[in-house]
Amino acid sequence: MAEIMYWEAVLRAHDEEMARDPLVICMGEDIGVAGGTYKATKGLYEKYGEQRVIDTPISEGGYTGLGIGASFLGIRPIIEIMSVNFAWLAMDQMFNSAAKVRYMSGGQLTAPCVFRSAGGTAHQLGAQHSARMEKVFMGIAGLRVVTPSSPKQAYGLLKSAIRSDDPVFINEHELMYNMKGDVPDAEYFHPLEGSEIARSGTDVTLFGYNISVHWCLKAAEILDQQYNISAEVVDLYSLSPLDRAGIRKSVCKTHRAVIAEEDEAPVGVGSEVIAIINEECFFELDAAPVRVHSAFVPQPYNHTLEMAAIPDHDDVVRAVLKLLGKA
Amino acid sequence: MTLDDKKRVLREMVLHRRFEERCYQAYIERKIGGFLHLYPGQEACCNGVMEAARPGHDYVITGYRDHVHAIKCGTDPKAVMAELYGKETGCSKGRGGSMHIFDVAHRFMGGYALVGGPFPLAAGIAKGIQMKGGDEISICFLGDAANNQGVFHETLNMAKIWNLPVLFVCENNQYGIGTALHRSTAVHDQYKRACSYHIEAAQCDGQDIDIVHQHAKVAVDHVRSGKGPYFLELMTYRYRGHSMSDSRGYRTREEEDEWKLRDPINILRDRLIAAGALNAEEFTQIEHDTDIYIEQEVIKFAEESPEPEVADLEKYVLA
Ligand SMILES: Cc1ncc(C[n+]2csc(CCOP(=O)(O)OP(=O)(O)O)c2C)c(N)n1
Numbered sequence: 001m002a003e004i005m006y007w008e009a010v011l012r013a014h015d016e017e018m019a020r021d022p023l024v025i026c027m028g029e030d031i032g033v034a035g036g037t038y039k040a041t042k043g044l045y046e047k048y049g050e051q052r053v054i055d056t057p058i059s060e061g062g063y064t065g066l067g068i069g070a071s072f073l074g075i076r077p078i079i080e081i082m083s084v085n086f087a088w089l090a091m092d093q094m095f096n097s098a099a100k101v102r103y104m105s106g107g108q109l110t111a112p113c114v115f116r117s118a119g120g121t122a123h124q125l126g127a128q129h130s131a132r133m134e135k136v137f138m139g140i141a142g143l144r145v146v147t148p149s150s151p152k153q154a155y156g157l158l159k160s161a162i163r164s165d166d167p168v169f170i171n172e173h174e175l176m177y178n179m180k181g182d183v184p185d186a187e188y189f190h191p192l193e194g195s196e197i198a199r200s201g202t203d204v205t206l207f208g209y210n211i212s213v214h215w216c217l218k219a220a221e222i223l224d225q226q227y228n229i230s231a232e233v234v235d236l237y238s239l240s241p242l243d244r245a246g247i248r249k250s251v252c253k254t255h256r257a258v259i260a261e262e263d264e265a266p267v268g269v270g271s272e273v274i275a276i277i278n279e280e281c282f283f284e285l286d287a288a289p290v291r292v293h294s295a296f297v298p299q300p301y302n303h304t305l306e307m308a309a310i311p312d313h314d315d316v317v318r319a320v321l322k323l324l325g326k327a
Numbered sequence: 328m329t330l331d332d333k334k335r336v337l338r339e340m341v342l343h344r345r346f347e348e349r350c351y352q353a354y355i356e357r358k359i360g361g362f363l364h365l366y367p368g369q370e371a372c373c374n375g376v377m378e379a380a381r382p383g384h385d386y387v388i389t390g391y392r393d394h395v396h397a398i399k400c401g402t403d404p405k406a407v408m409a410e411l412y413g414k415e416t417g418c419s420k421g422r423g424g425s426m427h428i429f430d431v432a433h434r435f436m437g438g439y440a441l442v443g444g445p446f447p448l449a450a451g452i453a454k455g456i457q458m459k460g461g462d463e464i465s466i467c468f469l470g471d472a473a474n475n476q477g478v479f480h481e482t483l484n485m486a487k488i489w490n491l492p493v494l495f496v497c498e499n500n501q502y503g504i505g506t507a508l509h510r511s512t513a514v515h516d517q518y519k520r521a522c523s524y525h526i527e528a529a530q531c532d533g534q535d536i537d538i539v540h541q542h543a544k545v546a547v548d549h550v551r552s553g554k555g556p557y558f559l560e561l562m563t564y565r566y567r568g569h570s571m572s573d574s575r576g577y578r579t580r581e582e583e584d585e586w587k588l589r590d591p592i593n594i595l596r597d598r599l600i601a602a603g604a605l606n607a608e609e610f611t612q613i614e615h616d617t618d619i620y621i622e623q624e625v626i627k628f629a630e631e632s633p634e635p636e637v638a639d640l641e642k643y644v645l646a
């Protein structure tokens with residue numbers, strides 16, 4: 001086990017897979033000579049050359065479609081979209097081409113691409129650079145969506161995504177690239193489906209993914225120490241498909257659920273998880289599930305408003321206390 | 328431009344330069360957050376074009392490197408700085424930030440953060456002008472790398488077939504973040520791409536304001552007289568990094584120094600001195616007065632202005 005940063009974990013997965021398979025390539029804006037906005041492709045250009053580490057023009061729709069087309073011939077492109085806010089320009093190709101081609105060709109063609117993109121609210125980047133768009137991606141049949149909460153997942157999910165014959169969207173977070181964590185020294189493949197119990201508990205389940213897992217863990221700590229409440233934290237690293245069995249299992253154990261996401265409601269992971277709880281185990285509930293999410297506004301630039309717009313661990317604690325009738 | 332005009336413009340350009348440098352400092356002091364894209368080196372572009380147009384009357388739209396364009400259209404520098412400070416008195420009420428300066432009263436239709444996004448908006452504004460029958464024109468300032476977006480081509484095509492009164496100004500500073508133009512773009516002369524849509528187009532030096540102005544005058548007259556769109560490419564250079572976290576490893580210090588030899592402010596200053604319309608002390612005084620103005624009025628205003636109320640978080644979402 002070595003403790004490395006999230007960006008280093010992403011880089012390691014690229015490097016190992018590119019060394020193994022000459023058909024693995026990566027492409028995106030400023031990923032080559034410049035080494036990538038978040039350093040996730042640092043040094044690869046020097047190592048693998050410009051045929052396989054491709055600095056693209058600012059043509060998101062174009063190069064995403066080009067990568068998908070190459071994947072029809074068995075090339076395995078890892079396409080980096082610098083910020084998920086720019087992915088809107090690429091979504092036509094991701095959704096209409098990559099996600100649907102297997103189905104509409106009756107299984108003849110497949111698009112084994114990986115799309116990686118950083119989303120989330122960083123520091124005052126304003127309305128057009130702060131979006132979270134998981135909810136958009138997870139609603140598209142034919143596309144897998146995963147979102148790593150740790151360097152280990154970042155490494156293992158990317159490895160599995162590259163080997164997957166399906167298109168996979170990997171949702172990263174701008175504020176997490178410098179987060180440290182243990183990653184196994186040996187090669188490791190994280191399953192693309194499922195969920196993980198990040199902390200075990202009995203009174204309430206806190207569902208999170210990506211950055212909100214960390215709010216949930218912090219909230220669980222506070223709930224334990226200050227309120228003697230035992231919270232279980234479930235990491236929904238796969239947003240499509242969502243782990244119905246994992247969600248059911250934890251709710252059957254704790255009988256209460258809070259879902260925390262940075263994305264804004266309405267429409268989102270929270271609504272979807274609650275729908276699954278209703279479908280799977282409604283009569284197990286002791287209280288109505290609660291969503292913690294961002295305000296339904298374009299992200300403001302002003303720092304105070306920005307903080308007011310997005311949730312954090314305190315909001316999770318408050319939601320639990322409310323749900324348990326303690327606030 | 329008369330000598331008096333040029334002297335006024337020199338003062339403005341000094342303000343534009345010092346304003347941006349002061350932003351840099353404020354960013355280091357963490358008074359400004361988010362992304363910050365500065366304009367030093369490119370001042371002759373905006374000034375040369377807008378001197379040929381009618382600031383405050385013609386519509387202007389641009390990307391995220393937008394402070395100077397707004398000020399040139401007539402936005403109070405205080406309101407721009409207050410916006411960068413995220414204050415309620417900012418031109419976008421503190422909601423927008425550096426990349427989203429808006430001042431519709433001065434027909435500055437905004438700064439947008441997605442590369443290429445303003446192209447069709449500019450054409451749409453031109454469509455609006457056409458329908459309303461005004462004598463305004465729509466001016467779109469964008470970078471060189473933006474021309475690789477699909478909407479560039481889609482917009483040029485529509486602007487031509489519908490004969491829209493829109494002037495596209497390409498500030499070709501040779502880079503899109505850290506990627507040099509020749510690595511990202513097949514056709515190095517951007518104006519030629521517009522020509523392929525049968526749009527009148529020209530390329531010229533973007534460092535010498537007189538040259539920019541001459542070319543812009545032709546362009547603006549063309550568009551205003553109803554002859555349809557025009558594309559003007561200005562060859563320029565940004566001195567600083569793309570944004571604040573850019574160590575400029577993709578270009579050499581020699582290249583930067585070479586461009587600085589043709590500094591737009593120095594070119595104009597020296598020309599005015601040679602014409603006997605300015606002396607060196609006077610210029611130093613202009614710089615000095617500008618700094619005092621920025622410190623004592625612009626910064627002071629931004630510092631002392633109130634923050635938006637948290638209760639107003641959802642204000643401006645819907646009408
Ligand atoms: C759709 C989209 N893709 C990528 C980016 C990231 N980005 C911001 S500015 C920029 C470079 C633009 O270069 P250019 O158009 O030449 O303008 P300059 O910054 O040089 O003025 C890039 C890639 C973005 N903001 N929007």
Ligand SMILES: [Mg+2]
Binds near residue numbers: 470472500503504
């Ligand atoms: Mg440029």
